[in-house]
Amino acid sequence: MTQTAPISRPTDGRPDADPMALVATGLHKRYKLGSETVHALRGVDLAVGRGEFVAVMGASGSGKSTLLHLLGLLETPDEGHISIGGTATVGLDDDALTEMRRRSLGFVFQSFELIPNLTAAENVLLPADMVGDGVAGRERLARLAGILGIDDRLGHRPDQLxxxxxxxxxxxxxxxxDPVMVLADEPTGNLDSRTGREVLRLLSHGVAELGWTVVMVTHDARAAMEAQRIVFLRDGLLVGSVDARDVDVQTIIERTLAE
Ligand SMILES: Nc1ncnc2c1ncn2[C@@H]1O[C@H](COP(=O)(O)OP(=O)(O)OP(=O)(O)O)[C@@H](O)[C@H]1O
Ligand SMILES: [Mg+2]
Structure with missing residues (x-):
């Protein structure tokens, strides 16, 4: 356990740290398409505690990616508030939002989004270098590489992986x-089911053992089962929340598709 201390629970030794990784209230997002307005989110409340793993499920077009973009401070809500690790984002200018995004959030995408001409190590270190934390980043890289089983691939470029x-x-x-929260949009969407499950197991291991906090959007009921809690989006509204231990795959599929 000592080996992984620097990337373990963010609240360690910080008794004043907010126990909530995320508090989002009343989120609305509208997109204008010509003369039409798409109301992609219609009043979403979501709170995620530190050390929680939450899966967001919903049919195509239900607003999952929109929600993740708002939580990731990549877009601003038309209404509502978001606070990350106890810090409110309302009223922050673009520079402050960018700084918060870099320091407090980590992103995982379906298409990996690695930079092709950089090695694995260089890709991993980019966010640390961007916040001027390269030295600590290099120390964390070694530990993370061990946890994630990529020690022997750090010199490879993405096309060699x-x-x-x-x-x-x-x-x-x-x-x-060492973000407050990792936001993952369909992280297993481009992986075969066995490989996808391995990645999810690493995520849930990190949540259980190291205190990572993860919000993951997925279409895949089996992927959602690896989370602790599953919330369901329908037409821009959160319509339910279940403990993943209390449901089976079939129930999740039915709830995701229910009208
Ligand atoms: N930039 C945009 N401009 C206009 N409409 C948008 C935009 N982004 C999303 N929408 C609309 O908002 C709604 C929600 O889209 P969103 O991408 O969040 O759905 P999703 O649940 O992620 O779907 P999928 O499972 O297919 O990825 C959809 O009706 C979509 O067409
Ligand atoms: Mg989407």
């Missing part, structure tokens, strides 16, 4: 700044 290895590199990049 398998899909599962690429996603583990992307996961290391998401975690390199």
């Amino acid at each position: 398998s899909g599962g290895q690429r996603q583990r590199v992307a996961l290391a990049r998401a975690l390199i700044n």
Whole structure:
């Protein structure tokens, strides 16, 4: 356990740290398309505690990616508030939002989004270098590489890695700044089911053993089962929340598709 201390629970030794990784209230998002307005989110409340793993499920078009973009401070809500690790984002200018995004959030995407001409190590270290934390980043890189099983692939470029290895590199990049929360949009969407499950197991291990906090959007009921809690989005509204231990795959599929 001591070996992983620097990337363990963010609240360690910080008794004043807010126990909530995320508090989002009343989120609305509208997109204008010509003369039409798409009301993508219609009043979403979501709170995620530190050390929680939450899966967001919903049919195509239900607003999952929109929600993740708002939580990731990549877009601003038309209404509502978001606070990350106890810090409110309302009223922050673009520079402050960017700084918060870099320091407090980690992102994992379906398509990995690694930079092709950089090595795995260089990709992982980019967010640390961006916040001027390169030295600590290099120390965390070694530990993360061990946890994620990519020690022997750090000198490889993305095209020299398998899909599962690429996603583990992307996961290391998401975690390199010891974020309050990792946001993952369909992280297993481009992986075969076995490889996808391996990546999810690493995520849930990190949540259980190291205190990572993860919000993951997924279409895949089996992937959602690896989370602790599953919330369901329908037409821009959160319509339910279940403990993943209390449901089976079939129930999740039915709830996701229910009208
Ligand atoms: N930039 C945009 N401009 C206009 N409409 C948008 C934009 N982004 C999303 N939408 C619309 O908002 C709604 C929610 O989209 P969103 O991408 O969040 O759905 P999703 O649940 O992620 O779907 P999927 O499972 O297919 O990825 C959809 O009706 C979509 O067409
Ligand atoms: Mg989407």
